Every structure is written in structure tokens, then in C-alpha cells.
Amino acid sequence: MKFSVTVTLKKDVLDPQGKVVENTLKNMGMIDLKSIRQGKHFEIDINENDLKEAEKKINDMCRKLLVNLIIEDYKISKI
């Protein structure tokens, strides 16, 4: 079973990497750009046929390693 996990910085957390990309794009002439924020993306393949059980395991991985819950949010979706 395959899942995608998107990890983003919480709304109020400063995103210096995104800011650099934003400034660069603006300097390249993309004046319509309002804002850009960068995050992480994981594609996880797991040996588990029960959807509920698989989601629980993915959630576990996020909380134990992939996500810093203090400054980041995450979203799991089946693909």
C-alpha cells in the first residue's frame, strides 16, 4: 500500500529557504508571485493490506521520525 506524506512548516514559523526561493523568483521577473513556502514530501510503500492499520503505521513513522511536531504539520494521503 502506497502513501504520500506532505510535511509543511506551521503557518507562523519562519521559512528562510522558501523566502530565498521567493526572492530569487521575483528577481527573475515573476512579479505575480505572492508567496512561496517549502516543505518535504515522502512516498512510502508499506507491506500492510489493512488500510486502517497501514495509516496507523504511517502516522507512527511521522510522529517518531519524519515530522518535528513542534514546528511542522503533516498530511497523509493514500496514492
Add this chain to the structure above:
Amino acid sequence: MKFSVTVTLKKDVLDPQGKVVENTLKNMGMIDLKSIRQGKHFEIDINENDLKEAEKKINDMCRKLLVNLIIEDYKISKI
């Protein structure tokens, strides 16, 4: 108009960062994990009301800065 862009390494490109995460998770006891690959995620807000035009601009940003087309694929979706 807001878009999300997901950038992933092409299937045959080695993903050392993902491999490290995979090994770490396995060492933590997640034996059901088959594979994990890491990518980037962007949330882009743009001053453009025409969907077609906005998508064209986002696509431009991807090709000119955000994505290395030689080793990476990308997917744009409206959010």
C-alpha cells in the same frame, strides 16, 4: 490562487536521503516498511485569477528554478 507543487526524484535516480530514512525506520522496528523516497513540496500563492495563465506561470517557475528536469519530476495541483 494557490497551488501545490510536488517535486520527486525520477524512478531510477538514487535517493540517498530517502535510503537513510528507510534504514533508520527499519532499525526502529518498522519492519513492514517496503520503501520510502523523499522529495520536495512547494506551496505557491500567485496574483493571477485566470487558471490557465496561473498554471502556465507556475510551470515556468518549476522549469526555470524549482525543478532539475534531468533527475526530477514534478506535479502541479490547485489547492
